[in-house]
Amino acid sequence: MLAPISSIKLEFQKVLQFLNAKSVNLAHASIDTFDSSNFYMRVMKNASSVVSHAACNLMGNTNLLLETVSNFIPLSPYKPFGTYVFCTGNGKLVILRNPDAILQLLFYSSQLCREEECTDIAHRSLQQHFGYENDLQESFQMLNEVYLEPLEQLPLSSDSTISDIATINSALNDLGLSTKARLCLCAAGELEKRKTRNKESIDLKKPDIEKAMKYLEEGYRSNCENRGLGCYDAFKLQETHNDFNANVKRLELAGIWDEIIEMLKRYELPDAFEGLRDWVLLGTRYRRLVEPLDIANYYKHLKNEDTGAYMIRGRPKRYRFTQRWREHVEKMPVESSGESCFWAKVEELRIKISSQGFDPIKEEILQLEAQVQNWINYEELDRDVLLEKSTFKKWWEGLPREHKLTSHIKDLMVS
Amino acid sequence: MTQTQLFSSGLELANFVVSPDILQQAWTAISELYKETSQKEEPSSSVKFKIYEPLNCTIIAFFTWPANSKDYAQGNGGGDFVSSSTHTFFKFLCTKDNPEFSINKPALELFTSIFYELPKSVMANSKPLIITGNSLGGSVASLFTLSLLENFNFLTAKRPLCITFGSPLIGDEGLQEAISKYAAWSSCFLHVVSDQDPVPRVLISQSGVYKPFGTFLLCSKLGCSCFEDPQTILELLKATYSGSPGNQDPNPVFDVYGTFVKDINRKVICKDTTMLPERTTQPLRACIITQLAAIGLVPQQQPHNIDINIITKTEKQEKKLALSKKQVFDPSTKLNQVKVHMANLEWYKKVAKDKKIGYYDSYKNVSHTSDLDVIKDMKTLTCYWEELVNEAEKRPQTVGASLRTRWLFGGTNYRRMIEPLDIADYYNKGKKDYINQGRPKHYIKLEQWLNETPKPAGVPNDSMKQNVASILTEDSCFWAHVEEALISCKMLTGTGSSEMEKQSSRDSLFKFENYAYGLMKNYAVSPEIFLQGSSFMQWWREYEKIMGTSYSSELSKLMKDFRNYDKYATGSL
Numbered sequence: 005m006l007a008p009i010s011s012i013k014l015e016f017q018k019v020l021q022f023l024n025a026k027s028v029n030l031a032h033a034s035i036d037t038f039d040s041s042n043f044y045m046r047v048m049k050n051a052s053s054v055v056s057h058a059a060c061n062l063m064g065n066t067n068l069l070l071e072t073v074s075n076f077i078p079l080s081p082y083k084p085f086g087t088y089v090f091c092t093g094n095g096k097l098v099i100l101r102n103p104d105a106i107l108q109l110l111f112y113s114s115q116l117c118r119e120e121e122c123t124d125i126a127h128r129s130l131q132q133h134f135g136y137e138n139d140l141q142e143s144f145q146m147l148n149e150v151y152l153e154p155l156e157q158l159p160l161s162s163d164s165t166i167s168d169i170a171t172i173n174s175a176l177n178d179l180g181l182s183t184k185a186r187l188c189l190c191a192a193g194e195l196e197k198r199k200t201r202n203k204e205s206i207d208l209k210k211p212d213i214e215k216a217m218k219y220l221e222e223g224y225r226s227n228c229e230n231r232g233l234g235c236y237d238a239f240k241l242q243e244t245h246n247d248f249n250a251n252v253k254r255l256e257l258a259g260i261w262d263e264i265i266e267m268l269k270r271y272e273l274p275d276a277f278e279g280l281r282d283w284v285l286l287g288t289r290y291r292r293l294v295e296p297l298d299i300a301n302y303y304k305h306l307k308n309e310d311t312g313a314y315m316i317r318g319r320p321k322r323y324r325f326t327q328r329w330r331e332h333v334e335k336m337p338v339e340s341s342g343e344s345c346f347w348a349k350v351e352e353l354r355i356k357i358s359s360q361g362f363d364p365i366k367e368e369i370l371q372l373e374a375q376v377q378n379w380i381n382y383e384e385l386d387r388d389v390l391l392e393k394s395t396f397k398k399w400w401e402g403l404p405r406e407h408k409l410t411s412h413i414k415d416l417m418v419s
Numbered sequence: 420m421t422q423t424q425l426f427s428s429g430l431e432l433a434n435f436v437v438s439p440d441i442l443q444q445a446w447t448a449i450s451e452l453y454k455e456t457s458q459k460e461e462p463s464s465s466v467k468f469k470i471y472e473p474l475n476c477t478i479i480a481f482f483t484w485p486a487n488s489k490d491y492a493q494g495n496g497g498g499d500f501v502s503s504s505t506h507t508f509f510k511f512l513c514t515k516d517n518p519e520f521s522i523n524k525p526a527l528e529l530f531t532s533i534f535y536e537l538p539k540s541v542m543a544n545s546k547p548l549i550i551t552g553n554s555l556g557g558s559v560a561s562l563f564t565l566s567l568l569e570n571f572n573f574l575t576a577k578r579p580l581c582i583t584f585g586s587p588l589i590g591d592e593g594l595q596e597a598i599s600k601y602a603a604w605s606s607c608f609l610h611v612v613s614d615q616d617p618v619p620r621v622l623i624s625q626s627g628v629y630k631p632f633g634t635f636l637l638c639s640k641l642g643c644s645c646f647e648d649p650q651t652i653l654e655l656l657k658a659t660y661s662g663s664p665g666n667q668d669p670n671p672v673f674d675v676y677g678t679f680v681k682d683i684n685r686k687v688i689c690k691d692t693t694m695l696p697e698r699t700t701q702p703l704r705a706c707i708i709t710q711l712a713a714i715g716l717v718p719q720q721q722p723h724n725i726d727i728n729i730i731t732k733t734e735k736q737e738k739k740l741a742l743s744k745k746q747v748f749d750p751s752t753k754l755n756q757v758k759v760h761m762a763n764l765e766w767y768k769k770v771a772k773d774k775k776i777g778y779y780d781s782y783k784n785v786s787h788t789s790d791l792d793v794i795k796d797m798k799t800l801t802c803y804w805e806e807l808v809n810e811a812e813k814r815p816q817t818v819g820a821s822l823r824t825r826w827l828f829g830g831t832n833y834r835r836m837i838e839p840l841d842i843a844d845y846y847n848k849g850k851k852d853y854i855n856q857g858r859p860k861h862y863i864k865l866e867q868w869l870n871e872t873p874k875p876a877g878v879p880n881d882s883m884k885q886n887v888a889s890i891l892t893e894d895s896c897f898w899a900h901v902e903e904a905l906i907s908c909k910m911l912t913g914t915g916s917s918e919m920e921k922q923s924s925r926d927s928l929f930k931f932e933n934y935a936y937g938l939m940k941n942y943a944v945s946p947e948i949f950l951q952g953s954s955f956m957q958w959w960r961e962y963e964k965i966m967g968t969s970y971s972s973e974l975s976k977l978m979k980d981f982r983n984y985d986k987y988a989t990g991s992l
Contacts, residue, residue: 048688053438056431056687063426063706066744067647068578068606069634070432075547075577076476077439115690122688182690184430184709190702194424248766252759259755306890311828 044126048114054080055111055188062104062191083107091139092178100152103275105192112185150175155193158186199274202267209260213286216253220293224250225388234388236347237395240300254297257290261322268325278325284333287326292384295323295344303351314348343384346376350396362404369403373413380416390416427706427737430713432645433636436609437683444473445551445582446680448480453673456482466529466559470538472546479538481552481560483529485585485618485673501527508534508562511569512597520593523622523629526558537563548579553673554618557583561608561633568604581633582609584676585616588629595630595649605647608633613679614659614715616672623653631656638679639715642686646710648736658729659714707733754829757803760796764836767793768947776952779898783843783954797837801861804833808861827872830865835891838862839898846902853899862895893943901954904931908961928962936974942990949984 057079060070084106090098090113100106116125150171152158159173176186220235227246228238239247267273277283302314311317323344331341342349349372356365379385389396400408400417408414436442448471456467462484471478502521508531512520550567552560564581571578599605610633612619622629631652634645637659646652707730711717716729767789771778782790807826845857894900907924910916916924935955938944948955959978966975977983 045685045688049438049684052687053435056434056438059431060428060435063428063431064741065428065432066602067432067634067645068602069609069645070435070606072578072580072606073436073439073441076441076549076580112690116688117690180690183705185690187426187702187706187709188431190424191426194426194702242765242769245766248762251762251766255755255759255762258758262755307828 040130041123041126044122044129048111050080051111051114053077055108058104058107059188059191062108062188062195084110090179091143092175094178096146096150096175096178097143098150098152098175098179102155102192102196104195105152105155105189108185108188108192109179109181112181112188113179115180115182115185117180152176152189153193155189155196158190158193196274199272202272203274203277206264206267206273209264210286213257213260213290216257217290217293219253220250220297224253229388232391232393234386234391234394236296236300236389237393239297240304240395242304250297251301254294254301257294258298258320258322261290261326262320265322265325269321278329279333281333284326284329288330291323291326291344292386296347298323299345299347299351302348308351308355313352315345315352319345319348342375343379346379346385346389347396350399354399362407366407369407370412373411377413377416424701425703425738425741427703427710429645429647429710430706432634433643433713434687436636436645437643437687440684441476441549441580442582442611442680442683444476445478445480445549446584446677448478449482449551449553449556449584450677452480452482466533466552466556468533468537468552468556468559476547476549478549478551479560479563481550481556481563483552483554483556483559485554509565509569512565512594520597521591522562522594523558523587523589526555526562526587526589529555530559530562533559534566547577549582550579551582551584552586553584553676554586557586557610558589561586561589564607565598568607578603578607580609581607582611584611585613585618585672586610587618588622588631590630590632591628592630595632598632599649605633609636610634611636611638611676611679612656613672613675614639614661615675617660618672620656620660623656627653637714638683639713641715642713643679643683644710644713648740651733651736654729654732655714655716658716661715703734703737704730707737753803757800757829760800761832761836763796764793764800768836772947772950774952775950777947777950779839779843779947780953782840783847793840797840800833800837804830804865805859805861808864812864827865827868831869832891834862834865834895835893838895839892842896842898842902846899851906852903854896858896866895890942890945892938892945892948894938897938897944897948898954900931900934901958904928905954905958905961907931908958908965911965912961932972932974936972936977939974939977939987942987946984946988949987 057070057074060067084103086101088100088106088109090100090109092098100109114125114129116122152172152175159176181189224246225235227244228235231238233241235250239250242248242251264273268277298320299314302308302318307318308314327341327344328338330336331338353365353368353372356368376385376389380387380390388394391397397417408417411417448469451471452467452469455469464484466481466483468479468481471480501524502519508527509520509522550560550564552558560581560583564579567579598608610619610631612635614637631649634647635652635656636643636645637655639659639661646655708717711729711733767781768778770789771781774781776784781787782793785791807830811826841859841862842853845853850857904927907928910924911921911928935944947953950956963970963975963978
C-alpha cells in the first residue's frame with residue numbers, strides 16, 4: 005500500500021500470479037528472481053520515501069524543503085491503525101499500537117543488511133507470505149510477547165545492558181533494527197507523549213469554558229427573556245450592559261476554542277480526541293449557545309457585504325469542527341446538524357426576498373420551515389426564536405398570506 | 420513537566436530527498452549537456468544552459484567546465500565581491516533592516532552574461548520546475564532561481580527547486596540573512612556536496628565572509644545527510660573534505676556525483692550500521708551521531724573515537740535553531756484578545772451616542788471616567804497594529820502581500836474606530852494640519868493597503884442605506900477635516916488675520932462643505948455626527964452664523980431641516 009500502483013504494476017502482476025499459483029498448487033509455482041527482487045526494491049524505495057517523510061514530521065522538522073520535494077513525488081496517503089503484531093523469526097511476537105511507530109517499523113523491519121542480499125530476501129519474503137499459519141502456531145505455544153512501550157524510552161543502541169529493557173532490546177535486535185530505526189520509533193513515542201500532554205492542558209480549560217457558557221445560558225438568557233427578546237435579537241441590538249458582557253464572553257470562548265482547533269489542525273492532539281464523548285457534548289452545547297451570537301455580530305456589522313454570506317465564507321472553523329464531531333459520533337449525514345446556523349439562513353432569506361421576491365425563494369423557505377419543525381421538536385433549537393418580537397417571527401409574519409395558511413409551522417407560530 | 424526531547428532529522432530529510440528520482444534526473448540533464456557541449460567546443464570559462472522536459476517536471480540545467488571552475492571562482496583570492504548597491508538584479512531582497520549584501524563576482528558575471536537569453540516565463544508551465552547546475556553552473560542556477568522568486572506567487576504556484584552539485588558559496592551574510600528569513604525562499608535551494616570535491620570549499624576562508632544558505636546535502640561513500648544551520652554547514656564542509664589539497668583533477672570529481680546519484684537510491688533500502696558509543700541516551704545526540712556517520716566522520720569500528728567537539732558544537736547549533744524557529748511572528752495568537760479591546764471601544768462608542776454626544780467629542784472633552792478607561796484599550800490596540808504593520812513592511816513585496824490582505828479587514832476596522840481618538844488628542848494639544856504633519860505612519864500604511872486592494876464586486880448599495888446607523892465613518896480622517904474647518908471659521912471671525920488668510924479659509928470651508936455633502940450622499944459617514952454635542956454640529960452652527968441665513972447650498976439645505984438627521988440614520992434621505 006505504500007507504493008503507487010504505477011511504479012510496481014508490471015512486477016506486481018507477476019507477483020500476484022505467483023502468489024495465486026502458489027496458493028493453489030504449492031509445489032509448482034515459481035517466479036523469476038529478477039522480477040521478485042525488482043518488485044521488492046520498488047516497494048521498499050517507495051516505502052522509504054513515505055517513511056522518511058513521516059519521520060521528518062515526527063521529529064519536528066520545519067524545513068520547507070520537505071514540501072518543495074513533495075511536489076515531485078506522490079506520497080501514499082495510507083496509514084496503519086489498530087494493533088500490529090510483528091513476528092520475528094524465532095517465535096517472539098512484538099506488539100505495537102502507535103500508528104506512527106507501526107509505519108516506521110513496517111519499513112525498517114524489512115531493511116536489508118547488504119545490497120547483495122536483495123534477491124535472496126525478496127524471494128524469502130514472498131515465501132513467507134504463506135507461512136503465517138505455521139509461524140503463529142509456534143508462537144502461540146511459546147507465548148513470548150513483548151510490548152514496545154513506552155516508546156520514547158526505547159534503548160537506542162543494540163548492546164544496551166540495562167536489565168529492565170533487556171527484553172525489549174532483544175526484541176528490537178531480533179527485528180533487526182538499526183540505530184536510525186530506533187530513533188524513529190523513539191520519535192513516534194515522543195510525539196504521542198506530547199499529544200497526550202497537550203490534551204491534558206486543554207482539559208484544564210474546561211472549567212473556564214463551563215463558567216462562560218453558564219453565564220450565557222442562565223444569566224444572559226433569563227435577562228433577555230425579561231425583555232421579551234430572544235438572545236439573538238437582544239445581542240444584535242446591543243442595548244444594555246448585559247449585551248456587552250455577553251459579547252466579551254463570546255470573544256473569550258472563541259479564543260479558547262480557536263486554540264483547540266488550531267492544535268487539531270496541526271495534529272497536536274491525540275487522534276481519539278475528536279471522538280471523546282465529553283468534548284463532543286461540550287462542543288455541541290457551545291455551538292448551539294454561542295453560534296447565534298456570532299451570526300448576530302456578523303450581520304450587525306454587515307460583514308456579509310465584504311465577505312459574503314455567513315454560511316459560505318464567514319463561518320469560523322470552531323463551529324464547522326464541532327458540528328462534524330457530533331455528526332460523526334451520532335452517525336448523522338454530513339451537514340445535517342445545522343441547527344446552530346438557523347439565524348444565518350433566516351438573514352440570507354431576508355436578503356434574497358428583498359432582492360428577488362417571494363416565489364424564487366419559496367423552495368428554500370419550505371425547506372427551512374421543515375427543519376425548524378424538526379429542531380424545535382427535538383429541542384435542538386431554542387423556543388425563544390418564536391417570541392413575538394423575534395426577527396424570525398416578524399419576518400415570517402411578513403410572508404404572503406397563502407403561504408402562511410398552508411405552512412407546516414403555522415401552529416408553532418401561533419403559540 | 421519534563422522537557423520535550425529534541426530530535427535532529429537531517430538523515431530522514433536526506434532519505435526523503437533522494438527517494439524521488441529528482442537528483443538523478445537533474446544529474447542526467449547536466450551530463451547530457453556536458454556531452455553535447457564537449458562535442459562542440461573546447462573547455463572554457465563560459466556557462467551553458469539548456470531546458471529539458473521529461474514527463475513529470477521541467478529541468479533547466481546550467482553547465483560550466485569543471486576544470487576551470489575552481490580557479491575562476493577563487494579569482495583574486497576569493498575576495499571578489501559585487502555589492503548589491505551596484506546592480507539591480509536582486510534589489511528586491513533588500514529590506515529596511517538588511518539594506519545591502521554582496522555576491523561573488525565571477526558567479527554574478529556568468530549570470531549576467533546569459534541573463535537576457537534566459538526564459539522569463541517558465542513559471543507559466545504547470546509542471547514543477549527544477550533548476551540545476553554543477554560547480555559555477557550551480558551558482559548561476561542559484562542566482563537564476565533567486566531572480567524568479569521576485570515575482571513568484573507562493574500561494575498559487577508550486578515552488579521551484581534549485582539543485583546544485585559541487586557549487587562554491589555565493590554570497591555574504593547579508594545574502595544569507597535575506598534568504599533565510601523566509602522559510603519559503605530558503606526551501607527552494609538544495610546544494611549537493613561530495614566529500615571529495617574541493618570546489619564547494621574553495622571560498623571558505625579564515626575571515627569567514629562567505630556564508631551558505633538553503634539546505635546542504637553532504638555525501639560520502641557511506642551515505643548522506645542534510646544540514647540547514649549555516650555554522651554547522653561551514654564546520655562540516657571543512658571537516659569532511661577527504662580529497663588531497665593542492666592539485667585535484669576535477670574530472671573524476673565530476674563523475675563522483677554521477678556514481679553517488681546512481682547508488683544512493685539503493686542505499687536507502689539497507690540498514691545503517693552506526694554504532695553508538697556507550698551511554699548515549701539523548702535522542703538528539705544519537706541523531707547527530709548517525710548523521711555524522713553517514714557523511715563519513717565516525718570511524719567505523721570504534722565509535723568512541725568520534726571527535727566529541729563536532730558533536731557538541733552541532734548539538735548546540737541544533738538547539739539554537741529549534742529555539743529561533745519558535746519565535747516567528749504570528750499575529751493570530753493575540754487576535755482574540757485584541758477583539759476584546761475592540762469590543763470595549765464599541766461599547767464606549769454606544770454609550771457616548773446614548774449621551775447624545777458621540778464618542779469623538781466625549782473623548783475630546785474628557786468629561787467622564789469612561790473616557791480615561793478607554794485609553795488603555797487604545798494603547799494595546801495601537802501597539803498590536805503598529806507591530807503588524809511593521810512586520811508586513813519588513814517583508815519584501817511578494818511575501819508581505821499575503822500578510823496584508825489577511826489582516827486588512829481588522830486593520831481597517833481598527834483605523835476607522837481609533838484614528839478619530841488620535842485626532843482628538845492631536846487637536847487638543849492645539850496643533851494643526853494633522854493629515855499632512857501629524858498622521859502616524861501605520862494609519863497611512865493601512866489606508867494605502869486598503870486602496871490597493873480591489874474591492875469585491877457587486878456590493879448592494881441599498882444595504883448601506885438600511886444599516887447606516889451602525890457603520891463607522893469610512894474616511895478615518897473625517898474629524899481632522901472638521902477640526903480644520905473649525906480653525907478656518909475662527910480665522911474668518913477673528914481679528915488679526917489678513918485678507919489673504921481669510922480668503923483661503925473661505926476656500927477651504929467651501930471645499931469642506933462639498934466633501935461633507937458627498938459623504939452624506941453616499942451614506943459613508945456615521946449618523947453620530949448629527950448628535951447635538953458633536954464637533955460637526957458645532958462647526959455647522961458657527962458656519963451658519965458666518966454665512967448668514969440666506970446662504971443656500973446643497974449641504975445647507977440638508978442641514979437646515981433637522982428632520983433630515985433622523986432620515987439619514989434610517990437611510991431614507
